[in-house]
Amino acid sequence: MMSALVRRMNAVLFGNSGAHSAVEMALLDLAGRAAQEPLIELVGGILVALGLFTRIPAAMLAVVMVVAIKSAKWGDVDSLETLLGFEEATYFAAFLWLAIAGPGAASLDRLLVNAAGHPKEST
Numbered sequence: 530m531m532s533a534l535v536r537r538m539n540a541v542l543f544g545n546s547g548a549h550s551a552v553e554m555a556l557l558d559l560a561g562r563a564a565q566e567p568l569i570e571l572v573g574g575i576l577v578a579l580g581l582f583t584r585i586p587a588a589m590l591a592v593v594m595v596v597a598i599k600s601a602k603w604g605d606v607d608s609l610e611t612l613l614g615f616e617e618a619t620y621f622a623a624f625l626w627l628a629i630a631g632p633g634a635a636s637l638d639r640l641l642v643n644a645a646g647h648p649k650e651s652t
Contacts, residue, residue: 569593577627580636587627594621 534556542549554568561568570593573586594617598606606612632638 567593577624580632580638583632583636583638584628587624591621591624591628594618594624 535553538549538552538556542552557568557572561571564571569586569589573590573593576582576586577590597617598612598615598621602615602617612618
């Protein structure tokens with residue numbers, strides 16, 4: 530079903546990159562909703578796992594974890610120890626670290642930088 534929609538979109542929106550991007554993002558969002566996952570968690574998690582454009586999705590996922598704590602767990606917080614005991618707080622710290630430090634040597638980001646002939650540049 531999705532491949533038929535993508536083919537139709539490519540045929541109708543050929544040459545209009547702005548509309549193409551908007552419709553493609555909407556299709557990805559629909560795919561995420563069908564999988565019961567928000568788009569940033571679906572795509573962002575894949576990008577972070579692969580180490581591709583790591584800093585951007587990691588920062589977005591850190592914000593998602595703050596929202597998750599505030600919206601779902603804030604009523605249970607009675608101390609700093611309780612707050613730091615949530616899984617979401619651990620994920621927040623990990624995503625924040627990745628957003629600041631970037632991906633490691635075993636990432637697609639690093640592989641792309643090395644393939645481009647700039648092994649000394651940070652990613």
